Amino acid sequence: METFLKKAAFFGLIVLVYFSATGIYNYTIDPYGIFGSRRDFRAVRPNEHSLKTNYVLQNPQKFNSFLFSNSKGGVLHVNQLNTGETSWYNMTYSLGTPEEFYNSLLLLLENGVQVNNIILGMDEGVIYERTSSHENDASRKFVNLQQDKIQWEFLFLPISIKKILGADLSKKYIEHDIYTNGNYYAHNANEADCISHENLELVDFPHAAPIQPLDFSSQIEILEKIRSLSWQKGIQLTFLVHPSSFENYVSSTERRMQFEYLLKTLENKGFKLFRPYGAKLMRMSPCYWLDKHHYTQNIGNVILQEYPKNWANDSIGQ
Secondary structure (H helix, E strand, O other): OHHHHHHHHHHHHHHHHHHHHHHHHHHHHOOOOOOOOOOOOEOOOOOHHHHHHHHHHHOOOOOOEEEEOOHHHHHOOHHHHOOOOOOEEEOOOOOOOHHHHHHHHHHHHHOOOOOOEEEEEEOOHHHHOOHHHHOOOOOOOOOOOOOOOOOHHHHOOOOOHHHHHOOOOOOOEEEEOOOOOOOEEEEOOOOOOHHHOOOOOEEOOOOOOOOOOOOOHHHHHHHHHHHHHHHHHOOEEEEEEOOEEHHHHHHOHHHHHHHHHHHHHHHHOOOOEEOOOOOOEEOOOOOOEOOOOOEOHHHHHHHHHHHHHHOOOOOEOO
């Protein structure tokens, strides 16, 4: 019995040391920003969904226009659209879904945030990304930080040596802004003047329908909810279709064809879609693409220049 008690005590001590270490680490390093100990996110992706929503709720008079998107929208620096009456915030978060955008919009409105304009960015993730898959993902699940309680699940997450050591900031990395305008800032990604000598190559999208179109009813339903809510609240809503690279099309042809079919279905239902480059695909190059999924701010700037000229006055909610 004495031997058993010693082993149990030893095991208990190990458990106590482990949880003490993880608790201290997660509260001090705060890799997801949940505890408010960290505000600098260079090459570290925080829980943007929670932090950005909380920041807007804490500052309900600061912004009245919002970009909702998955990570592709990070380089759309919508604060460029600010005017004397309009103040934009980038609500981009990793793998964000229309269902999450709808819930975030409801939460903002219920808490007295004035919403005048929305740009909602879409790509094939509208079809294939599931909100339910984020429920156990520390970097993506939504936590209402307005509630005054300790987030125990974040306190005892496993220790990440990579996050302790930090990233090599001499290489390409993304800086995630939360507490200014919500933008992504790419560092060491391309030359500052690359557009002066690097051409953007556009490729026609192969016109081919999927062999078996998917059932898009749930996706259309949530988009219709967003459109209806915007109409009721007098919100200028724009559905933005993110540009795509040719390389992404090659690696996920079926997904891209399904997405194009969804877009045609939406247009047949009266949805107006903002497609800055039409149905064209783009060849990858460092000046215009961070990787095959994410375009650079050079593309983002073109989109934002076109938006006020052709779409700001032709959106839902007029």
